[in-house]
Amino acid sequence: MDEFLLVFRRDFKDKENQPSPEQLQEHFEKWHAWYDRMTAEGRIVLRRRWDGEGLVVNAQKTVLNGPYAEIKETIGGAVIIRATDYEEAAELAKTVPILEFGGNVEIRKAL
Amino acid sequence: MEEKELLPHLFRTEYRKLVAVLCYLFGIEHVEIAEDIASDTFLAAAETWAIKGVPENPAAWLYTVAKNRTKNHLKRNALFEQKVASEIRYSSDKEAEIEIDMSPRNITDSQLAMIFAVCNPLIPADSQVALALNLLCGFGVQEIADAFLLNKEVVYKRIQRAKEKLKEGEISIAAPSATEITDRLETVLTTIYLLYSEGYYSISQNTTLRKELCAEAIRLNFLLMESELTDRPEVSALLSLMCFHSSRFEARTNQNGEMVLYEDQDESLWNRELIERGTYYLSRASTGDKLSRYHLEAGIAYWHTHKEDSPEKWESILDLYNHLLAIEYSPVAALNRIYALAKVHGKEAGIAEAERLNLTNNHFYYSLLGNLYAGIDKAQAVAHYETAIKLAHSESDKAILFRNIARLQDNAG
Numbered sequence: 001m002d003e004f005l006l007v008f009r010r011d012f013k014d015k016e017n018q019p020s021p022e023q024l025q026e027h028f029e030k031w032h033a034w035y036d037r038m039t040a041e042g043r044i045v046l047r048r049r050w051d052g053e054g055l056v057v058n059a060q061k062t063v064l065n066g067p068y069a070e071i072k073e074t075i076g077g078a079v080i081i082r083a084t085d086y087e088e089a090a091e092l093a094k095t096v097p098i099l100e101f102g103g104n105v106e107i108r109k110a111l
Numbered sequence: 112m113e114e115k116e117l118l119p120h121l122f123r124t125e126y127r128k129l130v131a132v133l134c135y136l137f138g139i140e141h142v143e144i145a146e147d148i149a150s151d152t153f154l155a156a157a158e159t160w161a162i163k164g165v166p167e168n169p170a171a172w173l174y175t176v177a178k179n180r181t182k183n184h185l186k187r188n189a190l191f192e193q194k195v196a197s198e199i200r201y202s203s204d205k206e207a208e209i210e211i212d213m214s215p216r217n218i219t220d221s222q223l224a225m226i227f228a229v230c231n232p233l234i235p236a237d238s239q240v241a242l243a244l245n246l247l248c249g250f251g252v253q254e255i256a257d258a259f260l261l262n263k264e265v266v267y268k269r270i271q272r273a274k275e276k277l278k279e280g281e282i283s284i285a286a287p288s289a290t291e292i293t294d295r296l297e298t299v300l301t302t303i304y305l306l307y308s309e310g311y312y313s314i315s316q317n318t319t320l321r322k323e324l325c326a327e328a329i330r331l332n333f334l335l336m337e338s339e340l341t342d343r344p345e346v347s348a349l350l351s352l353m354c355f356h357s358s359r360f361e362a363r364t365n366q367n368g369e370m371v372l373y374e375d376q377d378e379s380l381w382n383r384e385l386i387e388r389g390t391y392y393l394s395r396a397s398t399g400d401k402l403s404r405y406h407l408e409a410g411i412a413y414w415h416t417h418k419e420d421s422p423e424k425w426e427s428i429l430d431l432y433n434h435l436l437a438i439e440y441s442p443v444a445a446l447n448r449i450y451a452l453a454k455v456h457g458k459e460a461g462i463a464e465a466e467r468l469n470l471t472n473n474h475f476y477y478s479l480l481g482n483l484y485a486g487i488d489k490a491q492a493v494a495h496y497e498t499a500i501k502l503a504h505s506e507s508d509k510a511i512l513f514r515n516i517a518r519l520q521d522n523a524g
Contacts, residue, residue, distance in 0.1 A: 010151060010154060018146060018150045019122075019150065019154065020251045020254055021118070021119030021120075021122040022119060024118050024153055024154075024157055025115065025118050025119050027154065027157045028156075031157055031162075034161075035161060047162060048162075049159055049162045050159075064186065076154075076158045076159075077158055077159065077162065097157075098158065101154050
């Protein structure tokens, strides 16, 4: 088993993004279920709630507010999980609820 | 509140506040960004709260996240910065803090400004209610489509077209001045009443959704009453009217979802509390010298909360209809006036007036004639009801007319 970092991002300027209250509740429950499953399978290495602030330092050494890699995306959470290889990590990433509302998951293997 | 209901509840109450405050800050040309930030805030809540539970003050959490999202967006988006920098007094100094005011006062001001921007005569009539539901009430495209039994694409296009109109017209989202309120309050009230009527008279069988539309109209009306600027007598009058109508919501349909006519309604199903509230708002509306159509319609609705017939009741209703028609003529009001007139002066007088209207393409016209001829000339009455059936569109209207004919046949006369 290797350790993989999963970073959750959401494309924030998606016109069709507005969820209905019921969809939002379902989304919330899916997140719950996803973390429960990862915990039950003993995959969680590090799980944290991240604040909404964050800083980015650029090449000019300017410190910018916000954790955004790109303007149009916002970072949600990040988690470190155990998986046998990239292939399995990608399969797990496919079940992350962030994908429902125009999100994506970045995967990095820890060496 | 149960955790299961919390997020949907917060979305219902807080999403529209976030959109209003952000639109007030950015201006109408950036309405989509305001919506995106508000949506993203809720998606972030669903994700974050799933890890370690709901924060102590969830609304404050949402406001903080939305503020941060907004600040970051403003700082990162150079184009946006240039375009709106002066308007929102955002200094070019990167360290400067942008104030995003989520105080109750600013939320109320923003929502009021939004109501006046959205209820604008520039918006095509078929888009008006959809836009109000979307921007003022936080309803998504799918929900609006469900409410109106329309295709999702149609609703999406209507809302887009309406937003384009607001942008083209450079409609500012600002606190309305006293003159603007005088000029525009009527359009605002028309939109609110339209929204209410969509819920009240909709052919949709989805009662929950229909009640929600009515509740949204009432909530917007309350917002107008909360502000000194817009707390005018006609605003109270409209609320009174909506309370009286709502009091009969349960009595209007039977278990099979069919319409029950006023005369056949079970009075014990009328909501007494709403009738009392309607009466209170009607007395609250009785100040000033302006008599709006809502005053008159609320007055008529008030008398209808008295099931018992009395000379006073029908004379008052007739008098109110006379005034209403003088302010704003409509065929439906003219027909209703004749119904009241017949109650006061007898059916023959009613028939004479009705035949003068000659609304030969209107099924209500023939339905009224059927009613007036009943007890006078059965054959005529049946013939009129039959014509009405041919002209009626909805199945529930037709069902009522068939029932009227059956009733006539049963009563030897």
